[in-house]
Amino acid sequence: MASFEEFKRANQQYAAGFDKGDLVTPPARKVAVVTCMDARLHPEAFLGLELGDAHVIRNAGGRVSEDAIRSLVISERLLGTEEIVVIHHTDCGMLTFSNEDLAAKIREDLGVDASGRDFLPFSDLEGGVREDVETIRASELIPDDIEVHGAVYDVKTGELREVV
Ligand SMILES: [Zn+2]
Incomplete structure (x- = not known):
């Protein structure tokens, strides 16, 4: 549990060499x-992104949840x-459980009833990507002139492959 102590030490080194303090808020790319x-997954590395280039919204599964839509709307409307x-990616943990499985574990571990809550697991990797792309395209908060792409990242090879 010493992670935060290590973070503080690592950050001192990072800040000592930091020279990107003049970047603007809207993502350059x-x-x-x-x-x-x-x-x-190190998206900045496997996509060739530098500091200031892009918004990277991360959650369990890379799902286009209500909160991901919230971030996307702010990204587009306010930050250009x-x-x-x-x-999404191969070997994703989200492929390994159902809502019922997780609710049962929560009941066992915490004594809390989480049945009825959707943790957004999925059973088909490419199908999950298509579903999330479709959720974006169907949202009235995201206009049609926003380009939307889907892809799968392979954790074994580091390769990204487009899902069409
Ligand atoms: Zn995952």
């Missing part, structure tokens, strides 16, 4: 990425992004 929180890329 005018793009927003929605992807999974999985620790094996014009393109969205949804990226």
Whole structure:
């Protein structure tokens, strides 16, 4: 549990060499990425993004949840992004459980009833990407001139493959 202590030490080094303090708020590449929180994904690295280039919205599964839509609307309307890329990945934990499974675990671990809550798991990798792209396209808060792409990242090879 010493992570935060290590973070503070690492940050001192980072800040000592930091020279990007003049970046502006709107992303330079005018793009927003929605992807999974999985620790094996380094989206900035595998997409060639530099600091200040893009909004990267991460959650469990890279799902286009209500909260992801909230962030996308702010990204587009207030910060000028014009393109969205949804990226799910191979071996995603979200493929391994159902809402019922997780609700049962929560009941067992915490004694709390979470039945009826949707944790947005999915059973089909490419199908999940298509569903999230479709959710964006169907949202009246995201206009049709916003370009939307879907892709799968392979955690074994580092490759990104488009889902059409
Ligand atoms: Zn994942």
